[in-house]
Amino acid sequence: MKCLVLAAGGGTRLRPRAESKPLLPLLGVPLIERCIRSAREAGAREFVVVTGHAGEAVSEFLHDLARRLRVSITTAVNPHWDSTENGHSILAAEGLIDEPFLLLMADHLFEPALARRLLEAELPEDGLLLAVDGYLDNPLVDLEDVTRVRRADGHIAAIGKGLAEYDGYDTGVFLCSPALFAAVRAAEDTTLSAAVRHMAAAGRALAVDVGGLFWCDVDDEAALARAEAALLARLRDKVNDGPVSRHLNRPLSIRITRHLVAWPVTPNQISLFSFFLSVLAAGLFMAGGYWALLLGGILAQAASVIDGCDGEVARLKYQGSDYGGWFDAVLDRYADALLLFGLLWHELGHEWEHRGAGLAGEGDAGWVLFIGFMAIIGSFMLSYTADKYDRLMQRRIEAGGKAGLRLGRDVRVFVVFLAALTHLVWPALVLIAAVMNAEVLRRILLLRHG
Amino acid sequence: MKCLVLAAGGGTRLRPRAESKPLLPLLGVPLIERCIRSAREAGAREFVVVTGHAGEAVSEFLHDLARRLRVSITTAVNPHWDSTENGHSILAAEGLIDEPFLLLMADHLFEPALARRLLEAELPEDGLLLAVDGYLDNPLVDLEDVTRVRRADGHIAAIGKGLAEYDGYDTGVFLCSPALFAAVRAAEDTTLSAAVRHMAAAGRALAVDVGGLFWCDVDDEAALARAEAALLARLRDKVNDGPVSRHLNRPLSIRITRHLVAWPVTPNQISLFSFFLSVLAAGLFMAGGYWALLLGGILAQAASVIDGCDGEVARLKYQGSDYGGWFDAVLDRYADALLLFGLLWHELGHEWEHRGAGLAGEGDAGWVLFIGFMAIIGSFMLSYTADKYDRLMQRRIEAGGKAGLRLGRDVRVFVVFLAALTHLVWPALVLIAAVMNAEVLRRILLLRHG
Numbered sequence: 006m007k008c009l010v011l012a013a014g015g016g017t018r019l020r021p022r023a024e025s026k027p028l029l030p031l032l033g034v035p036l037i038e039r040c041i042r043s044a045r046e047a048g049a050r051e052f053v054v055v056t057g058h059a060g061e062a063v064s065e066f067l068h069d070l071a072r073r074l075r076v077s078i079t080t081a082v083n084p085h086w087d088s089t090e091n092g093h094s095i096l097a098a099e100g101l102i103d104e105p106f107l108l109l110m111a112d113h114l115f116e117p118a119l120a121r122r123l124l125e126a127e128l129p130e131d132g133l134l135l136a137v138d139g140y141l142d143n144p145l146v147d148l149e150d151v152t153r154v155r156r157a158d159g160h161i162a163a164i165g166k167g168l169a170e171y172d173g174y175d176t177g178v179f180l181c182s183p184a185l186f187a188a189v190r191a192a193e194d195t196t197l198s199a200a201v202r203h204m205a206a207a208g209r210a211l212a213v214d215v216g217g218l219f220w221c222d223v224d225d226e227a228a229l230a231r232a233e234a235a236l237l238a239r240l241r242d243k244v245n246d247g248p249v250s251r252h253l254n255r256p257l258s259i260r261i262t263r264h265l266v267a268w269p270v271t272p273n274q275i276s277l278f279s280f281f282l283s284v285l286a287a288g289l290f291m292a293g294g295y296w297a298l299l300l301g302g303i304l305a306q307a308a309s310v311i312d313g314c315d316g317e318v319a320r321l322k323y324q325g326s327d328y329g330g331w332f333d334a335v336l337d338r339y340a341d342a343l344l345l346f347g348l349l350w351h352e353l354g355h356e357w358e359h360r361g362a363g364l365a366g367e368g369d370a371g372w373v374l375f376i377g378f379m380a381i382i383g384s385f386m387l388s389y390t391a392d393k394y395d396r397l398m399q400r401r402i403e404a405g406g407k408a409g410l411r412l413g414r415d416v417r418v419f420v421v422f423l424a425a426l427t428h429l430v431w432p433a434l435v436l437i438a439a440v441m442n443a444e445v446l447r448r449i450l451l452l453r454h455g
Numbered sequence: 456m457k458c459l460v461l462a463a464g465g466g467t468r469l470r471p472r473a474e475s476k477p478l479l480p481l482l483g484v485p486l487i488e489r490c491i492r493s494a495r496e497a498g499a500r501e502f503v504v505v506t507g508h509a510g511e512a513v514s515e516f517l518h519d520l521a522r523r524l525r526v527s528i529t530t531a532v533n534p535h536w537d538s539t540e541n542g543h544s545i546l547a548a549e550g551l552i553d554e555p556f557l558l559l560m561a562d563h564l565f566e567p568a569l570a571r572r573l574l575e576a577e578l579p580e581d582g583l584l585l586a587v588d589g590y591l592d593n594p595l596v597d598l599e600d601v602t603r604v605r606r607a608d609g610h611i612a613a614i615g616k617g618l619a620e621y622d623g624y625d626t627g628v629f630l631c632s633p634a635l636f637a638a639v640r641a642a643e644d645t646t647l648s649a650a651v652r653h654m655a656a657a658g659r660a661l662a663v664d665v666g667g668l669f670w671c672d673v674d675d676e677a678a679l680a681r682a683e684a685a686l687l688a689r690l691r692d693k694v695n696d697g698p699v700s701r702h703l704n705r706p707l708s709i710r711i712t713r714h715l716v717a718w719p720v721t722p723n724q725i726s727l728f729s730f731f732l733s734v735l736a737a738g739l740f741m742a743g744g745y746w747a748l749l750l751g752g753i754l755a756q757a758a759s760v761i762d763g764c765d766g767e768v769a770r771l772k773y774q775g776s777d778y779g780g781w782f783d784a785v786l787d788r789y790a791d792a793l794l795l796f797g798l799l800w801h802e803l804g805h806e807w808e809h810r811g812a813g814l815a816g817e818g819d820a821g822w823v824l825f826i827g828f829m830a831i832i833g834s835f836m837l838s839y840t841a842d843k844y845d846r847l848m849q850r851r852i853e854a855g856g857k858a859g860l861r862l863g864r865d866v867r868v869f870v871v872f873l874a875a876l877t878h879l880v881w882p883a884l885v886l887i888a889a890v891m892n893a894e895v896l897r898r899i900l901l902l903r904h905g
Contacts, residue, residue, distance in 0.1 A: 328903060331843055337900060338839055342832045350824070374800070378831075382792045385835050389788055393781055449785060452776060 006124065009181075011088035011094045012037055012111035013057025018225040025059035027111040028066055029229075032236055032321045033266030036223060037063070037111040038070055040324055044107055047120035052078040053101045055094040055113070057086020092195035095239055099186045106181055113177035114221040114232055123180040129158055132182035132209030135161060135201065137173035145231055146174055150164030150224055152198060154212060161210040164201050173212065174294075176220045184209075202292035206264055237263060240317045245395055248314065250415035258313030265314055266321050274314040276333040282308035283340035290347030290425070293354055303423020305344050309418040312337065314387040332390070337414060341384050345423050345437065352430045373431070376438050383441030384417055390448045397452060409451075412444045457575065458499040459631075461544045462487055462561035463507025463536035465592035468675040475509035477561040478516055479679075482686055482771045483883025485718030486673060487513070487561040488520055492773055493556055495526055497570035502528040503551045504561070506546040507536020540644035549636045558583075558629035564682055565628055565670040568650055573630040573663055581634035582659030583625065585611060585621035585651065591664035595681055597622055600674055602648060604662060611660040614651050623662065626670045634659075652822045687713060690767045695845055700763065700865035708763030715764055716771050725765040726783040732758035740875070741799030743804055752875020755794050759868040784838070787864060791834050793889065794871050799827030802880045823881070840898045847893055847902060859901075862894045 016026025023029035027037035027431040034042075039051060043170070052071075056063045063081045071078040079101060079291055085093040095108075105128055107120060109210050115136075119167070123134050137154050138146070153171035155163040164175060175198075185200060221232045237259050245391035246255055283325030289301030319325035352373050391413065398408040417437060466476025473479040477487035484492075491502060502521075506513045514530045521528040529551060535543040545558075555578055556749070557570060565586075573584050587604050588596070603621035605613040614625060624647075635650060642649035646734040671682045687709050696705055715725070732754050739751030765783055769775035802823050839861065848858040867887060874883030 039650075065882065331902070335836065335840060337897070338836060341833065342828070342835075346825075346828050346832075352823075353824075371800075374803075375796075378792070378796050381828075381831065382789065382835075385839075386785065386788060389835075389839065390785060445785070449782065452781070 006047075006049045006051065007051045007104060007106040008039060008041075008044045008109060009055045009095070009102060009106050010037065010044075010052060010109045010111050011091060012063055013055050013060075013083040013089060013094045013097075014112070014240055015058045016112070017346045018224075019229065022226070022229070026223075027056075027063050028059070029223075029389045030267075031114075031223065031229065032233055032263070033318075034136075034322055035066065036114070037067070039114055040109055040111050041070065041076070041078070042074065043110060043115055043117050043157055044120055045074060047107075048124060049107055049120075050076050052076060053081060053098045053106075055081050055083050055097045057083045057094065060086075067099075070259065077372060080304070090195040091197050092189040092192070092200060095189050095197065095200070096186065096195070101181050105183070107183050108179035109135070109187070110177040110222070113220060113221045113347070114223065114236075115176060115178055116218055116430040119176065119215045119218040119220055120178055121179060122215055122218070126180070126211075128180055128182060129209050129211055131182050131205075132211065133182065133185060133201065134213050135164075135176040136176040136215045136220075137161075137212040137216045138176050138218075138220065139176075141172070143174070145219075145221045145235055147222070147224070147228055150228075151175070151222065152177075156212045159211055161201060161205045162213050164198050164205070167235070173214070173216075177222060178215075178217060178220070192437050222265060233263070236321060240320060245411070245413075247411040247413040247415040248420040250413075252394060253419070254310045254313050254415055256289045257310045257406035261311065262314045262317040262321065265318055270318070271330055272315040272319040272324050272329050275311065275318060276336050278310045279312040280336040280340050283344055287343040287347035290344070291350045293351055295428070298351065298425045298428060298430075301347065305418055305425065306422035308340065309415060312414075335346050338385060338388055339390070341414060342381050342417065343419065345377065345381045345384060348421065348424065348430050348434055349373065349380070352377065352434060356380060373434075376434050379438035382432050383445060386443050386445040387412065387417075388414070390445055390452075393452055394448050412440065417441070419424055456497075456499045457501045457554060458491075458494045458505065458559060458895060459545070459548050459556050460487065460494075460502060460504045460559045460561050460881055461499060461541060462513055463505050463533040463544045464541070464562070465508045465537060466562070469673075469679065472676070472679070475512055476673075477506075477513050479673075480717075481673065481679065482683055483768075484712070484772055485516065486564070486671065487517070489564055489854075490559055490561050491520065491526070491528070492858075493565055493567050493858065494559060494570055495524060496548055496567035497557075498574060499557055499570075500526050500779060501824070502526060503531060503548045503556075504528060505531050505547045507531050507533045507544070510536075521776075524601065531695060534750065538643040538645075539636070541647050542639040542642070542650060543872070545647065545650070546645070547637050553633050554670075555632050558631050559633070560627040560672075562673045562693070563627035563670060564673065565626060566668055569626065569665045569668040569670055570628055572665055573628065576663045578630055578632060579659050579661055581632050582650065582654055582657075582661065583632065583635060584630040584661050584663050585614075586626040586628040586665045586670075587611075587662040588626050588668075588670065588762055588768070589623045589664045591622070591624075593624070595669075595671045595685055597672070597674070599671065601677075601777075602624070602627075606662045610658060611651060611662050612653045614648050614655070622833065623666075625899040626665060627672060628670070663814065677748070678712055683713075687770060695863075697861040697863040697865040697870075699869040700863075703869070704760045704763050707760045708767060712762065712764045712771065714768040715768055720768070722765040722769040722774050722779050723782055725761065725768060726779070727788050729758045729762040729765070730786040730790050732761065733794055737793040737797035740794070741800045743801055745878070746880060747879075748875045749800065751797065752872045755868055756872035758790065759865060759872075762836055762864075788835060791838070791864060791867065792831050794868065795827065795831045795884070796872065797886055798880050799823065799830070804825065804885060823884070826884050829888035829892060830884050833895060836895040837862065837891050838864070839868075840895055841854075841904055843896050 011206050012027040019026050028035045054067055060082055067078045081097045083094040083097040123136055128134055152160055152166055153168035154173045154175050155171045184340055188200040188203045192203040201210050223232050240259055241255055264376035286301040286304035289297040319329055402408050420433050424430050462477040469476050478485045504517055510532055517528045526555045533544040533547040569586055573586050576584055578584055602616055602625035603618035604623040604625050605621045638650040638653045642653040651660050673679050675683050690709055692704055736751040736754035739747040852858050870883050874880050
């Protein structure tokens, strides 16, 4: 599928932020890269981008992007880019496209599912399809600026900024036949909206409703802030986040991630950093002493928060990989075990100090050793059984049910944190050993009946 | 796809073993059940079975089998079952089938891929396809008894037991058009071979080569023993078995499985039994003393051997399930950790006895604790990373390469076993801690570029 991206505009309202709007980074990734990546995920592989203002910088960036994404990107120049009529940009690509194509705006964000919905619909002969957002209360829409649409029986009845009666918004995502070029020429002015009206008059412009799907037009500072907030909000994991993650770690990690994305740090580096914080915490637990335990607890919880950032940065900067997720999980298992081992060591030292030495296997030291071991193995097994449990919960949600309790790493580390703060190490070890192994047993029985 | 199964014969040569040959259990599962299950796995859902000798017992069994497998099984009776002409059995089903169908012999074992290969080939109009084994040295074939086939240009040129010139064997698996019924009537005698010759004369009997795929005709005691040996040999896992498993555990567990299949014990029960042996072994390690350690080591290795039986019984008796494999893996993780914890406890007690007590974290007891912990965590992580590693090895094998080293549970338990036999617990813990964690690190690096 070919794809035409309009990226010629001056973007004057965002000029203080960036010389070129398509290159304006939103959470670490330029707007036009987000646009092209979304289209690519929906299936597009060949792109024609029309540049204008700051055209050379944009072309250079696209040249590099094409190599990174392994797609073909051709650029065309719209010499009238400073005109308010965006149809000139479309005409600049006329010789380069002679088949149906996706038409996108470089400053419109959208999720791939939105473009996919257009691709699944039937394109009318010599016509176009426009993705229309029927969710009129969409908080991401700037009512002053959005292009409004009125539909009638699936057809576009009217389109324009000032429309008084409307039932949807123009998302800026189109599927067009090459007849669009002729329509731009034939329309009353050289704008895309006029071309759509021209086609609509012939009954060849249809609307596809995409209400509820994410899209956002980034025109000014306020829209940029809204888009950033929306992308960050999408990082909240609905299924796999446990209660501590949902209410404490995730809100904090998203705040950190917001700043991290501006730096060239990779998700795997963040995973490693979080791991080293946990190792440090375990070392402090082992060192013993009031303040070491306290500081260790804070570091452990900090590591747990930062452990959320790797995945968030990966999702925001398209750096996610199967390996990255696995690498993070492997480090987490080591970190979990080390933290509990640190507490076990701490408690064992404590035990000996107060009661004098005794042979392991006799008296309280033996119990500490055994409970500490059960806490470590129970934590491990909870992670080991998480995949299968999460899949079951996912199926339940898809079947319209509710996911059950998600006891996981977030809860465990939080208990470690509280134990270190309150110096109640022994009760925490007992609690973790009991609850983690009981939860594993529950999963074994639950999954048996599927 | 409909399926006609001939199960009327007297099976005189196996009469001392079972009154009815189709009901003769081979490794815990009657021959006809193996036949029907293979066809079902290849896609068949409707079966017509022609019975004769011991017809009532067979019918009763099939009634129950249909319910268990959720397939439809109709029976028809061949009143001439004691005739040597097997065509009478085919004719007994004439009114019940009027579309292309798989034709199978109740006493022929075959793997589903063999039937699938027939189903993928094109059935000639009013003709038949015969699965022909071109592997002339097939050790499962009884040259005295097998029906031989000579092919010419994909067609069956000759078929019969006494054929001097031949280039394949009749596997007893056919795909037929309903024209077979007329061919049986028209042939020189009422045998299947004569019917095939009749169709072949009209150029309507084709051969599909299935050389290399598993099939076996069970006619007498010797064939039964060969079939049993072949099914057991297929239990050797080529990819996921480590060196100790391949050369020690698997040969032993297969011997045990051979007897286990006759009992109504389920794979999950075997998993649980193996787990309890490991718990017992860990308890003996903790109890300390020369003989307890020795006995514990032997029990641990025995548990590791028996741990192979659950999967083997499941495969032989079609009792395998996703859950069963997972349940076994979860128990194995607990068993692994308990065994190493037992050794750690043993060594810690030893340390204190010889050197006097000391605060954990100081001197040798601290090292024992740390190394024991690293052995436990390393073992666990090896299992945690096994899925991804095994998939990489599988891809390498499929690409024609060799799988790398497979360090797994088999090796680990074997080291525990040797440590207990030789009382070299401390070196074993150091070895396991070092090797397991180093292997995890190797996997992390290998998969990164994988």
